[in-house]
Amino acid sequence: MGWRNNRLESAITDYGRTVSFGIFPIPDAAQLDMLWEAVRIADAEGLDLVGIQDHPYQRRFVDTFALLAAVAVRTQRLTVFPDVASLPLRPPPVLAKTAATIDLLSGGRFELGLGAGAFWEAITAMGGPARTPGESLQALREAIEVIRLMWSSDGSLRYDGEHYQLAGVKPGPSPAHDIGIWLGVYGPRALRLLGETADGWLPSIPRMPIEDLAPKHAIIDEAATAAGRRPKDIRRLANVNGVISDGESAGYLRGPPDQWVDELSDLVETHGLDSFILWPDRDIPEQTARFAEVAERVRAALGPRG
Numbered sequence: 001m002g003w004r005n006n007r008l009e010s011a012i013t014d015y016g017r018t019v020s021f022g023i024f025p026i027p028d029a030a031q032l033d034m035l036w037e038a039v040r041i042a043d044a045e046g047l048d049l050v051g052i053q054d055h056p057y058q059r060r061f062v063d064t065f066a067l068l069a070a071v072a073v074r075t076q077r078l079t080v081f082p083d084v085a086s087l088p089l090r091p092p093p094v095l096a097k098t099a100a101t102i103d104l105l106s107g108g109r110f111e112l113g114l115g116a117g118a119f120w121e122a123i124t125a126m127g128g129p130a131r132t133p134g135e136s137l138q139a140l141r142e143a144i145e146v147i148r149l150m151w152s153s154d155g156s157l158r159y160d161g162e163h164y165q166l167a168g169v170k171p172g173p174s175p176a177h178d179i180g181i182w183l184g185v186y187g188p189r190a191l192r193l194l195g196e197t198a199d200g201w202l203p204s205i206p207r208m209p210i211e212d213l214a215p216k217h218a219i220i221d222e223a224a225t226a227a228g229r230r231p232k233d234i235r236r237l238a239n240v241n242g243v244i245s246d247g248e249s250a251g252y253l254r255g256p257p258d259q260w261v262d263e264l265s266d267l268v269e270t271h272g273l274d275s276f277i278l279w280p281d282r283d284i285p286e287q288t289a290r291f292a293e294v295a296e297r298v299r300a301a302l303g304p305r306g
Contacts, residue, residue, distance in 0.1 A: 013217050013272035015232045018306035020275040021295035022049025023288050024083060024239055027061045036074075037285040043075040045292035050075075051083030051113065051239065051277045054090075057122035065098050072106035080106065083239065083277065084113035084184035084202060088120075088128040088136075092143040092164055096150035100175040108177035112147070113202055115184040116140040129163075137189055139163040144181055144197050151175055182237060188219055195223025200235035204279075205267075206252060207241070213271045237275035238267070243282060244290040260294045265301050 023042050025035040039050060050071055054064040068080045080102070085095060095112075103110040116136040117123060124130045131139060142161040149157050150171045159166035182200030185191060186208060194201055201220060208216075221231035242253030242260075249255035253263060267273045276295075280287035 013214060014269050015236065015272055015274060016305055017232070017235065017274040019268055019299060019302060020048040020237075021291065021298075022047055022051060022078075022275070022277040023284065023291065024051050024053070024277045024279040025284055027052050027064060027067050029060060029062050032062070034284060038288045039071055039075060039078070041285055041288045041292070043078050045289060047288070047292055047295060048077075048079060049275065049277055050078050050080045052080070054082045054084065054086045054115075055119070055122075056086060056089050057119065057126045065102070068110070069102050069105060072102055072109055075109075077109075079109045079111060081111040081113045081182065084115035084182070086117060086123070086128075087114060087140060087143055088117040088123045088131065089126060092146040093150050093166065093169060095143075096147040096171075099147070099179055100151060100173055103175035103177065103179055104173065106176075108175075110175070111180045111182060111200075113182045113184060114140070114143065116190065133187075135163070137193065140183070140185075140190070141193055141197070147181070151179065180235065182235065186216070191216055191219040192223040195220040195225075195229070195231070195234070196227040198234070200237055202237045202239070204239040204241065210252075210267070210271060213273070217272045235275060236273045237277065238273050239277045239279050240264075241279045241281070243280055244287055244294060257290065257294050257297070260291075261297045261301060264294065264298050268298075268302060 023038055025038050042050060052064045052068055055061055064082050072080050099110060099112050117131060120130055142164045146159055146164050149159060151174060152171055153174065154171060157166045157169050157171055180199035182202045183194045183198045184202045185194060186203060220234060224231045224234060240253055244257060244260055246256055249259050264276055278287065278291045
């Protein structure tokens, strides 16, 4: 099993959380039949999550939140989330309302993935703001505060931020459950914000090298502890790009099911992750079915958790 040589050494960082698995189908208007088949398989075969990327300026893509609502009402058990919402094009008060609505429609199966923004030329072409990295981080902090206010039962809300304001708005409706806010962030300042205020981390692998996980966990944990929070309460999810195949390994997360079971188990026990959203390079319905089999084997290999 030559792929075992790809396993990386690091300090053990296992937060002991229950492990979840999901899929990352592309919201391409020309391939919705393939998306629906992947979602059907995921729901029937025991997967947990469906994450949809949010790029409103991409002409080929349908709207992420409309699609998430449709996925939620067409499934029985899957939790849906934007992976991640484009904050510059989604005003936080309306985003909070939309999130609460989908959560109510689905009986509590919505979580909020949130990003500070990327592809700024495309964002500004659609009428969104152009923000510096510092402005983006401040806007993200304010957005988290505004969204949570909008989910509260307070009678009349006021908020005076640099980027967002509320002037006596009435919040509601409340979501069906306490929606988690998961941040797709990488930089030290954003990771500290996550540790202080958010409920989950959502990087992409191998876009982010695995050797970067431990130092980034440390930043999150230090900030969480300083804020009086328990690091183990913060979910550690990851979008994982690769292919489940037959035959020999073609690299990390590119090989047979045995390799995937070994490498995903290692990402949990050694590298601190607890949830995996598959972003395959080909045939997402077929890969979804194979990932469900891998997920069952990983759960069995890890044993009871949580």
